[in-house]
Amino acid sequence: MLSLIAAAVCLIGSVLTQTPPSYTLAVTNQTLGLSYGSVSVEAGETLPYKVPSTTPTLSSTLGLNETYIAIIVDTTANLSSPIPADLVWFQQDVTFSSAGIGSANTSAQVPYVAPSSVGHAYLALLYTQPPGFIIPSNFPYNDTFRVAFNVSRVAVDFHSPLLAANWFVLGSNCSAPSHTASSGYGYGASTGFASGTHGPWAKKTGAVYANGAAGRY
Numbered sequence: 654m655l656s657l658i659a660a661a662v663c664l665i666g667s668v669l670t671q672t673p674p675s676y677t678l679a680v681t682n683q684t685l686g687l688s689y690g691s692v693s694v695e696a697g698e699t700l701p702y703k704v705p706s707t708t709p710t711l712s713s714t715l716g717l718n719e720t721y722i723a724i725i726v727d728t729t730a731n732l733s734s735p736i737p738a739d740l741v742w743f744q745q746d747v748t749f750s751s752a753g754i755g756s757a758n759t760s761a762q763v764p765y766v767a768p769s770s771v772g773h774a775y776l777a778l779l780y781t782q783p784p785g786f787i788i789p790s791n792f793p794y795n796d797t798f799r800v801a802f803n804v805s806r807v808a809v810d811f812h813s814p815l816l817a818a819n820w821f822v823l824g825s826n827c828s829a830p831s832h833t834a835s836s837g838y839g840y841g842a843s844t845g846f847a848s849g850t851h852g853p854w855a856k857k858t859g860a861v862y863a864n865g866a867a868g869r870y
């Protein structure tokens with residue numbers, strides 16, 4: 654059964670929004686450039702299992718000149734939970750070069766983990782990071798705790814509107830999309846997020862995150 658489902662999701666559908674049609678917690682039509690090696694994700698397409706296995710490169714044509722928070726979630730990690738999303742990545746302190754390529758100077762609060770649930774929709778989100786932002790001391794998410802991330806709380810708690818997004822479905826071992834990254838959607842070791850050199854960052858109490866209890870996101 655799994656192989657039939659996986660084969661079905663290898664088809665590419667046409668989509669308008671940059672977020673999954675059935676997912677209403679975060680909606681935008683603004684594209685976040687999301688590249689895995691030479692593969693530049695087109696919203697809603699199915700990626701072969703191995704493609705999203707390493708930290709992606711973000712890019713934007715929006716002329717983003719502030720500091721941003723990048724988040725990737727598995728939107729359907731636990732459908733019996735009122736908060737069905739799990740965190741794949743939470744990278745704070747993202748800036749974009751004049752060419753529109755993202756990078757970060759701090760280690761991700763939640764390091765990227767290779768998506769592993771075939772058929773699930775993985776959603777990448779970009780928010781403006783508030784000035785002076787520090788990961789709140791009671792922020793419960795880290796490398797070993799990723800479950801029940803309430804996406805709709807980000808904008809509220811971090812005073813940060815959703816700017817851009819992109820998403821893909823994890824496929825099985827179907828073939829790679831034929832389109833590849835081009836200029837403006839760059840990638841490569843020198844621009845990636847693999848080596849945060851300035852963590853761990855200072856933590857402080859009383860920051861914007863009001864409730865550190867697990868499952869509040």
Ligand SMILES: *[C@@H]1O[C@H](CO)[C@@H](O)[C@H](O)[C@H]1NC(C)=O
Nearest residue numbers: 669670671679680681682683
């Ligand atoms: C996205 O674009 C569609 C089609 O143009 C439009 O109906 C929808 O309102 C837009 N959504 C947002 C959040 O801008």
Ligand SMILES: *[C@@H]1O[C@H](CO)[C@@H](O)[C@H](O)[C@H]1NC(C)=O
Nearest residue numbers: 715716717718719720748784
């Ligand atoms: C970012 O760009 C906008 C629009 O060009 C400009 O108004 C703003 O001052 C810039 N901000 C910074 C921090 O450079």
Ligand SMILES: *[C@@H]1O[C@H](CO)[C@@H](O)[C@H](O)[C@H]1NC(C)=O
Nearest residue numbers: 730731732733734735736800
């Ligand atoms: C899914 O969510 C339900 C309800 O919150 C919880 O009881 C269950 O343990 C969760 N399953 C997993 C695998 O986390």
Ligand SMILES: *[C@@H]1O[C@H](CO)[C@@H](O)[C@H](O)[C@H]1NC(C)=O
Nearest residue numbers: 720746747748757758759851
């Ligand atoms: C990291 O980059 C942010 C945004 O440009 C800046 O505010 C911060 O001071 C930098 N931190 C370090 C440790 O370089």
Ligand SMILES: *[C@@H]1O[C@H](CO)[C@@H](O)[C@H](O)[C@H]1NC(C)=O
Nearest residue numbers: 792793794795796797798867
């Ligand atoms: C990760 O988060 C969980 C839940 O918030 C916490 O119990 C655990 O101690 C944290 N682990 C690390 C290494 O900080």
Ligand SMILES: *[C@@H]1O[C@H](CO)[C@@H](O)[C@H](O)[C@H]1NC(C)=O
Nearest residue numbers: 735736803805806809869870
């Ligand atoms: C998720 O966060 C939003 C915004 O804070 C809140 O309204 C909603 O109740 C939360 N969802 C759950 C299931 O706690």
Ligand SMILES: *[C@@H]1O[C@H](CO)[C@@H](O)[C@H](O)[C@H]1NC(C)=O
Nearest residue numbers: 659702703769771824825826
């Ligand atoms: C993809 O193929 C590899 C090698 O044959 C296998 O180990 C892996 O389980 C496959 N992944 C999926 C999701 O089918």
